[in-house]
Amino acid sequence: MNLQDSCIIRHFNHFCRLSDDDKKLLLRLEESPGHVKAGSVLWQEEDPASEFCTLSRGWAYSYRNLGDGSRQILEIYLPGDIIGLREFAFSQRLAGVAMIDDGVICHFPHRRLLDIFNQSTTLTAILFAISSRQQALLTERLVNLARRTAHQKLAHFIYEMYLRLLQTGALSDGDFRLPLSQEQLADTLGLSAVHVSRTFSAFREQGLVLRERHHVTLPDPEALARVAEFDDCYLNDSVRPIFFDGTEAAMRMSNAHSGDEGPVPK
Amino acid sequence: MNLQDSCIIRHFNHFCRLSDDDKKLLLRLEESPGHVKAGSVLWQEEDPASEFCTLSRGWAYSYRNLGDGSRQILEIYLPGDIIGLREFAFSQRLAGVAMIDDGVICHFPHRRLLDIFNQSTTLTAILFAISSRQQALLTERLVNLARRTAHQKLAHFIYEMYLRLLQTGALSDGDFRLPLSQEQLADTLGLSAVHVSRTFSAFREQGLVLRERHHVTLPDPEALARVAEFDDCYLNDSVRPIFFDGTEAAMRMSNAHSGDEGPVPK
DNA sequence: CGCGGTCTTGACGACACTCAAGATGTGTGG
DNA sequence: CCACACATCTTGAGTGTCGTCAAGACCGCG
Numbered sequence: 001m002n003l004q005d006s007c008i009i010r011h012f013n014h015f016c017r018l019s020d021d022d023k024k025l026l027l028r029l030e031e032s033p034g035h036v037k038a039g040s041v042l043w044q045e046e047d048p049a050s051e052f053c054t055l056s057r058g059w060a061y062s063y064r065n066l067g068d069g070s071r072q073i074l075e076i077y078l079p080g081d082i083i084g085l086r087e088f089a090f091s092q093r094l095a096g097v098a099m100i101d102d103g104v105i106c107h108f109p110h111r112r113l114l115d116i117f118n119q120s121t122t123l124t125a126i127l128f129a130i131s132s133r134q135q136a137l138l139t140e141r142l143v144n145l146a147r148r149t150a151h152q153k154l155a156h157f158i159y160e161m162y163l164r165l166l167q168t169g170a171l172s173d174g175d176f177r178l179p180l181s182q183e184q185l186a187d188t189l190g191l192s193a194v195h196v197s198r199t200f201s202a203f204r205e206q207g208l209v210l211r212e213r214h215h216v217t218l219p220d221p222e223a224l225a226r227v228a229e230f231d232d233c234y235l236n237d238s239v240r241p242i243f244f245d246g247t248e249a250a251m252r253m254s255n256a257h258s259g260d261e262g263p264v265p266k
Numbered sequence: 267m268n269l270q271d272s273c274i275i276r277h278f279n280h281f282c283r284l285s286d287d288d289k290k291l292l293l294r295l296e297e298s299p300g301h302v303k304a305g306s307v308l309w310q311e312e313d314p315a316s317e318f319c320t321l322s323r324g325w326a327y328s329y330r331n332l333g334d335g336s337r338q339i340l341e342i343y344l345p346g347d348i349i350g351l352r353e354f355a356f357s358q359r360l361a362g363v364a365m366i367d368d369g370v371i372c373h374f375p376h377r378r379l380l381d382i383f384n385q386s387t388t389l390t391a392i393l394f395a396i397s398s399r400q401q402a403l404l405t406e407r408l409v410n411l412a413r414r415t416a417h418q419k420l421a422h423f424i425y426e427m428y429l430r431l432l433q434t435g436a437l438s439d440g441d442f443r444l445p446l447s448q449e450q451l452a453d454t455l456g457l458s459a460v461h462v463s464r465t466f467s468a469f470r471e472q473g474l475v476l477r478e479r480h481h482v483t484l485p486d487p488e489a490l491a492r493v494a495e496f497d498d499c500y501l502n503d504s505v506r507p508i509f510f511d512g513t514e515a516a517m518r519m520s521n522a523h524s525g526d527e528g529p530v531p532k
Numbered sequence: 533c534g535c536g537g538t539c540t541t542g543a544c545g546a547c548a549c550t551c552a553a554g555a556t557g558t559g560t561g562g
Numbered sequence: 563c564c565a566c567a568c569a570t571c572t573t574g575a576g577t578g579t580c581g582t583c584a585a586g587a588c589c590g591c592g
Contacts, residue, residue, distance in 0.1 A: 046353035046499065064409050067495045072409045077507065086402065092350070094402055094500055117390045121383045124390060128379075129355035135401050136360055138408065143330050143338045146411045146456030150580070182539065190412030192581055213538095214590090229333045232359055233312065244538060292536055415546070448571065463572060479570095481558090540587070547580090555572070561589105562565080 008054050008106060009081040017127045018189060022120050029053075033106040042083070042097040043106070049087040051109045055079055058103020059179055062086075062095040063187070073188040075137060076180075078164060079103075085131050088113070100179050136234040145190045148229075153189045154199045156228035158209060174192050174218030179210075212262060272296060274320050274372060277346045288386050296320075299372040308349070308363040308371070315353040317375045321345055324369020324391045326353075327444055328361040329453070339454040341403060342446075344430060345369075351397050402500040411456045414495075418443070419455040420465045422494035424475060428487060429501050440484030444477075517530050 008026050012018060018026075033056065036042070042053065046062065060077040074095055078084055087093055088110070116123045137160075143158050161178060165171040184199070186193040196230055203209040208224050212218045225232075274292050278284060284292075299322065302308070308319065311330065326343040340361055343349055353359055354376070382389045403426075410422050427444060431437040442527050448466070453458040468476040476483040484490055491498075 056286055064405075066409070067414055070413055072412050073407055074408065086398060086405070089398035090500075092499060094405065101325055107420055113386060114391060117383070117387045117394075121380060123381060128383075128394070128397070131397055131401070132352060132355035135397070135404065136356070138401065138404055139330075139352070139360065142340065142404065142408045142411060143332070145408060146338050149414070181537090183517045188280075193539085194541090194582080195580055197538095198580090201540075233356075233358060402590075447569090449569095459571085460573090461552080463550055463570095464548090534576105535592085536590095538587105538589080540585105542584090542586105543580080543582105545580105547578105549578080552574090552577090553572105554568100554574105557570075558568085560565100560567085562563100 003213075008108075010027055011054060011082070012123065012126050012132075014080070015129060016122060017109060018122070018134070022123055025116065025119055025122075025123065028115075029086060030106050030108055035103060036099050036103055036105055038099055038102050040099050042099070043093050044096040044178050045093055047093045048212050049090055049093050049110065051107050052085060052113075053083040053097075054106045054108075055081050055083055056106060058101035060097055060099050060103065061184070061188075062097045064095050074101075074182060075134070076161070077143070078168060080168060080236070082130055082134075085127075085134060094250065100184070124204075132146075140234050141171065143152040150191055150195055150199050152228050153191065153204065154185070154203070155190060155208070155224050156230060157185070158216065158218070159221065159224050159230050160235070162218060167235070174221045176216060179214045180217045271412070272372075273479070274374075276390050277320060277348070277396075278389070280346070281395060282388060284388070288389055291382065291385055291389065294381075296372050296374055299370060302365050302369055302371055304365055306365050308365070309359050310362040311359055313359045315350070315356055315359045315376065317373050318351060318379075319349040320372045321347050321349055322370040322372060324365060324367035324370065326363055326365050326367075327370075327450070328363045329452075330361050334467075334469050337453050339450060341400070341407070342366075342427070342454070344434060346434060348396055348400075351393075351400060408502050416455075416457055416461055416465050417468065418494050419457065420462065420469070421450070421474070421490050422496060423451070423455060424482065424484070425487065425490050425494050425496050426501070428484060428490075429498060433501070440487045442482055443480055444482045445480045500507075 006023075006027055008030055009018065009023050009226065012022075037060070038058075042060070043049075055077050057079055059079075060083060062076065062077070062083070063073045064070050065071045067108055077097075083094075083097055083105075086095065113127075116127065133158065140160070158178070162171070162174065162176065165176055170176075180188070182196045183189075183193040186196045189196070191199075200209065200211050204211070207219055208227065211218070222231075272289075272293055275284065275289055278288075278292065285516070294411075295364055302324070306324070309315075321343050323345055325345075326349060327522075328340045328343070328349070329337050329338045330340065345361075349363055350359075361505070379393075382393065402480065406426070410419055416420065428437070428440065428442065429444055436442075446454070448462045449459040451457075452462045455462070457465075466475065467476050470477070473485055474493065490496075
């Protein structure tokens, strides 16, 4: 496999230019990339946890099933994301993971993470940063669920997806594929599917969001951000390219907050 | 300072017996332990992020303020917890942190984390595990906020606190200090303070929870767990003592799920 | 063509919010 | 030691957002 074909290496390169040694180390950790079908379950809650995955193509989500038959979707994974970091300290899965689309994933076993810790400080720091960013996404979703109205929840979610897709460069205008059903959106936002439908209807009448099957257009993304009271600092900072490079990262981290301007106009 | 007086070392010892070298490394990272008053703010959202803290005595919480004047409490920190790991990849704070009690905290600067990555695989793995556990707590709170009734939310929160206090060994029966006001509980659970009061009244009549000022008694903790539909796997696994010891940790991690028995009675 | 999944729309109801007034407890200063 | 102010908590009444139930429309697929 060519070094540039690795989905892990591509993902890590978002944070920092890697040395060839680091690239080789990453590549050795990678096993059995494979195709998975839409709807297939990578693992379920309480399965033994022994590996991570990198999502190379397609969308996925993690979820928890509840006693009353409902479920909660915890996070949406896009191409390039690492899945399963959550369970590093656990022997069991805390959440299930399923594919939304057809896709491609790469597996690498839990225990080999220690090889990384042993051999590359740079990669260790990047892993920590990735975990840190995932936690930031989770925190923002928590606030969204706890404190906002149905309109704000949906607006916030759609705008977050819009920004994340912008960052991966897969997008230029307010027009993109959103392969989630309304029921999946409801499970993500702690709403009923019926109410998601109503909210979309309201957005359509206001010209905020137009949804057609699995496609979404945002005539005025900024208006949507205002409805959601969106604050994008939890998405901006962490993906700054070339964030770490050995010991100099320390200096950058402690004074990088001067003179910021985010990619999104206020 | 004696090695055993360090609050960081005590905390890390929960996971693994440390070598003297590791202990010295930790100790060098520790700076300026100090007293802080109840209600004081360690930092606010969007402050520059340049250090972590370990909470040695007292309780603390992290929070986000929202546009409409309300706020959301994200997590409750107990003695021994590390504060601020969330912002490792960020140059700004994503959430404020304030003290609930009078307490004692130890600071250590962000950049020195890289020293740990460089010098000790064991400590790196423990830090990852701690971050992983915090993410598990956050995830559970998210499910709690999204999908449960007010009764379940409050029951779940109280029972989680009960288990966490049990784990720190600060507790033997269902009788403990809970220094949060009803308004703080409301901000944690996404409810109004009024409704928290009503819910406590209901619990009192049912004999589930007796709350008196900042003190709580649980006549029947298991009954409370049933009301909350509490599943404790997110708390059990990660604090297993002597979880990592160098390379052998790898083996333990990949097969630790056979024949488990948690520390908490079923 | 008929079936099943997804979405839409309506009617009704419940859980939790807001507003408001009063009770209780606590700390401060006279 | 009392008086007062202030925070916290309690309880009631009225309202609204969102869930549930249900029927029907739309669409892709076999």
